[in-house]
Amino acid sequence: xxxxxxxxxxxxxxxxxxLNGLQEGLPVTRRPFARIAADLGMTExxxxxxxxxxxxxxxxxRFGPFYDAEAMGGAFCLCAMEVPAGQFExxxxxxxxxxxxxxxxxxAHRLNMWFVLACETPDGIAAAAERIERETVLTVLCFPKExxxxxxxxxxx
Amino acid sequence: MxxxxxxxxxxxxxxxxxPLAPEPFTAVAExxxxxxxxxxxxxxxxxxxxxxxxxxxAPNHYALGMTANGMSVWDVDDATVDDLGxxxxxxxxxxxxxxxxxxxxxxxxxxxxxxxxxxxxxxxxKRRVVSDLLGPACRSHxxxxxxxxxxxxxxxxxGGA
Numbered sequence: 001x002x003x004x005x006x007x008x009x010x011x012x013x014x015x016x017x018x019l020n021g022l023q024e025g026l027p028v029t030r031r032p033f034a035r036i037a038a039d040l041g042m043t044e045x046x047x048x049x050x051x052x053x054x055x056x057x058x059x060x061x062r063f064g065p066f067y068d069a070e071a072m073g074g075a076f077c078l079c080a081m082e083v084p085a086g087q088f089e090x091x092x093x094x095x096x097x098x099x100x101x102x103x104x105x106x107x108a109h110r111l112n113m114w115f116v117l118a119c120e121t122p123d124g125i126a127a128a129a130e131r132i133e134r135e136t137v138l139t140v141l142c143f144p145k146e147x148x149x150x151x152x153x154x155x156x157x
Numbered sequence: 158m159x160x161x162x163x164x165x166x167x168x169x170x171x172x173x174x175x176p177l178a179p180e181p182f183t184a185v186a187e188x189x190x191x192x193x194x195x196x197x198x199x200x201x202x203x204x205x206x207x208x209x210x211x212x213x214x215a216p217n218h219y220a221l222g223m224t225a226n227g228m229s230v231w232d233v234d235d236a237t238v239d240d241l242g243x244x245x246x247x248x249x250x251x252x253x254x255x256x257x258x259x260x261x262x263x264x265x266x267x268x269x270x271x272x273x274x275x276x277x278x279x280x281x282x283k284r285r286v287v288s289d290l291l292g293p294a295c296r297s298h299x300x301x302x303x304x305x306x307x308x309x310x311x312x313x314x315x316g317g318a
Contacts, residue, residue, distance in 0.1 A: 003219045004219065005220060006221070023215075025212055030180055031179055034179070051177055051214070059216065059221065061216070062214070063175055068208055106307055107303050107304060114228075147242065149243045149245065149256065150247065
């Protein structure tokens with residue numbers, strides 16, 4: 001994924017209008033782009049071409065349904081560890097080798113390793129955390145989501 | 158919020174996104190040998206039940222200039238955290254906002270909010286906005302900046318497709 005800002009002038013006003021509008025959602029109609037095109041005073045073909053280009057240049061990462069993985073029966077948990085500096089790389093190797101580890105970030109904090117466990121069942125979370133504790137001989141702190149207040153992100157383009 | 162085997166096939170077929178075609182749902186239906194109307198009905202039902210959060214574009218916030226982010230964490234009074242959490246989540250620079258358990262000693266924080274901005278300074282300014290919003294209900298807070306992505310895989314589809 002592109003992690004640098006696009007050069008100035010890459011997006012024109014129509015691109016920005018599309019980016020802003022399509023973050024709100026796509027109508028689930030037979031020809032959804034025709035509806036969006038009508039709203040923005042564009043042609044259906046132009047909308048599709050522009051979205052394809054926006055994806056190509058990395059202005060958008062994905063276009064489609066966003067599934068709530070938990071609603072589909074998965075279990076997830078944010079976890080953190082305090083890893084001594086001298087062991088960090090060895091622990092990265094051990095933790096990343098665990099298939100349930102979906103994301104793993106180094107963060108500037110006493111708790112310097114933060115990862116997300118993704119499993120088929122809640123029992124799997126505890127088992128994966130225990131496995132990581134056993135293999136690293138470090139404590140894994142689990143921060144399960146107790147309540148979701150907001151998830152989603154709008155960026156005004 | 159139950160989904161059946163056909164829903165799971167639609168989920169698997171669209172996990173990578175929708176085709177950019179005049180009739181994207183017709184294309185999905187053709188891949189799966191389903192009727193176009195049925196695909197749309199099922200997507201609408203999954204949206205209504207919360208299995209689908211939305212059908213939309215995911216902006217690359219880095220490409221659009223939001224290159225800095227930090228995981229802000231807050232120790233908020235248990236009596237008010239559930240009232241304040243949605244207000245923090247509603248701020249336009251917050252992408253995720255959750256209540257999580259504390260891990261004492263050492264980790265008194267129960268509210269997590271991912272903050273985004275064009276620079277580290279902007280993220281710090283937004284942290285002050287959150288701090289002002291929480292007011293005296295917040296006893297202490299911190300922010301954790303990522304220094305390296307160690308692993309990033311797509312979340313796997315789970316549960317007997």
